[in-house]
Amino acid sequence: MQTVIAFILVFGSLVFFHELGHFIFAKRAGIMVREFAIGMGPKVFGMTKGETLYTIRLLPLGGYVRMAGDEMDTVDLQPGYRVGLILNRDNVAEKIYLNQKVQNPNVLFMEVERADLEKGLWVEGYDEDEQFVRINVSRTAKIVENGTETIIAPYDRQFNSKTVGQRSMAIFAGPLFNFILAFVVFAFIALMQGVPTFEPVIYDVKEGEPAAEAGMQAGDYVKAIDGKPIEDWQELSGTIQDKPGEELTLLVERNGQELELTMTPKVLNESGKEYGQIGVMYQSPVEKNPLKALVFGVTQTYDYTVLILSLLGDLITGQFTIDALSGPVGIYKATETVAKYGVYNLMNWAAVLSINLGIMNLLPLPALDGGRLLFFGIEALRGKPVDRQKEGMVHFVGIVLLMILMVVVTWNDIQRFFF
Template sequence: MQTVIAFIIVFGSLVFFHELGHFIFAKRAGILVREFAIGMGPKIFGMMKGETLYTIRLLPLGGYVRMAGEDVDQIELQPGYRVGLILNRDNVAEKIYLNQNVQNPNVLFMEVERADLEKELWIEGYDEENQFVRINVSRQAIVVENGTELMIAPLDRQFNSKTVGQRAMAIFAGPLFNFILAFFVFAFIAMMQGVPTYEPIIYDVVENGPAAEAGMQKGDFVKAIDGDPIEDWQELSGTVQEKPGEELTFLVERGGQEIELTMTPDALEESGKEYGQIGVMYQSPVEKNPLKALAFGVTQTYDYTVLILGLLGDLVTGQFTIDALSGPVGIYKATETVAQYGVYNLMNWAAVLSINLGIMNLLPLPALDGGRLLFFGVEALRGKPVDRQKEGLVHFVGIVLLMILMVVVTWNDIQRFFF
């Protein structure tokens, strides 16, 4: 149960911040956001606030921000429709009932002749006394049909009416917020636990190893190897690994005195490659500094981004196969393992997943944010949008292929963990 809760919190947070990016920049562009959903499938909770419906859905495997104009959600009043209108004090329609009887004495019934609910916002037709009337419609008018309410979306509130830049930013903001979330999580962990200084200080010495036999002790500060200054632990480790079987002279500081120690790294082999090891353990000292914590958040986000992009490159070049990929089941099992090592490790894992989610969504594939951004780029170059039906078909095919990939990856996870 603890793992289930951890998984829902971690994955839900990633989805929430991703969709929050879409939501904020859509609102900034003046786009009507109809729904902000966390999860997919049937609705288990919903709350209408302002012009947006906020929902939590059954399957914690994603989410979405539904913007006016993206789907076929526009209301068309065809000639002959019988509608009921509730007017405000200025005789402007605020609520429109479609083809249903409404028991309200304040409702004006009319048969529609013509209507414009996108540009000029009016309805023309004949009232119950067969008089021709023209009623202006509010920009926030609600259309009610079969008990379902839907706010009209004037053309300037629709997604496709915005500039290429505004639409691209509304889509790009989702992945962007995943990187921002990762930065803040890494920075928060660093503020709480301290920022590693990576000073080349020996944490412990393995018995009978080259370092122990040379007289190296816990707490020794390594200043140089073969006369070359050592700035941090990574440089120390790299130097030792590159010189298996070669005699090295270490200059260490111990108790305020400098001591020279000579040792020869053991030659070990991994994946057909030889490397050196002297038998010491390391645990970086930490420093609690808010500014350095923020810088640590930036560097960690950058480093993990480069690492994940490198793994993607290996996938493209065939250095590892699709069998190495993990889906929801694999992420769940990894979350179960990480959660056992404490909340900070779980937060670190969430930050890495957030970067991964941001990168994956930016891939130029149909149905992903990157695929949509690719179409916006084509539109910017052509000076006109790609045919909506053709673009929709490409995204539909992309969704089908992604679902197939998800099934394959999930089946691989099930076989890996349960068989």
């Protein structure tokens, strides 16, 4: 149960912040957001606030922000439709009933001749007395069909009515918020636990190893090796590893006094490469400083971004195969392991996953945010949008291929962890 809760919290947070980015910048651009969904598939919970339906769905496979103007979003009143209109005091339609009987004496029934619910906002047709009427439609009018109410979306509230820049930002904001989430989590961890200083201070010394035999003690601060100043632990470790079997003189500070210790690193071999080791353990001292915590958040986000991009490059160049990838099952198992080591390790894992989600979504592949941004870039260069049907077909093919990839990766995870 602990693992399930941890997975839901981690996955839910990543999806929520990703979709929140889309949502905020869509609203900033004046785009009507029909639905803000966490998860996919059947609805488990739903709540309508304003013009947006907020839902939690059954399958933990992502989420979405459904913006007005999607292909499945438009409502066309075709000639011959029989509709019922409820008018306000100014004779402007506030509700339009479709495909249902309405027991309301104030409803104006008419047979539609023509209608424009996007730009002109009017309906023309013949009433029950066969008189031709033209009724203006409110910008916030609701279409009622089979008991379900949907607010109409005037063209200026639709996604495709906005500039390339506004549309691009609404799409880019999802991955952007994943990077922002990672930064906030890393900075919070550093604020709570302290920022590692990476000072070259010895945490512990193993008995019988070169460092112990030379007289090194826990708490020694290594200032130089063979006269070369040492700035941090990485430099100390790298210098020793690069000098296997060579006698070294370490200048250390102990209780305010400087001492010189001579030792020869053991020669170890890994994958045919020799490296040196003196038998010391390290645990970086920490410093609680809000400003440094913010800097730490930035550097950690940057470092993990570079690392993930490097691994992605290895995948593209074939240095490791698709079998190394993990899907929801693999992430669940990894979360199970990380959760055992405490909340801060779980938060760190969530931040890394958030960066990974942001990067994956920015790949210029169909159906991903990066694929849509690619089409916006082409539109900006051409001065006109790519044909919507062609773009839709490309994204559809992309969705199919991604689903196939998801099935393959999930099957690999199942075989890896359960067989």
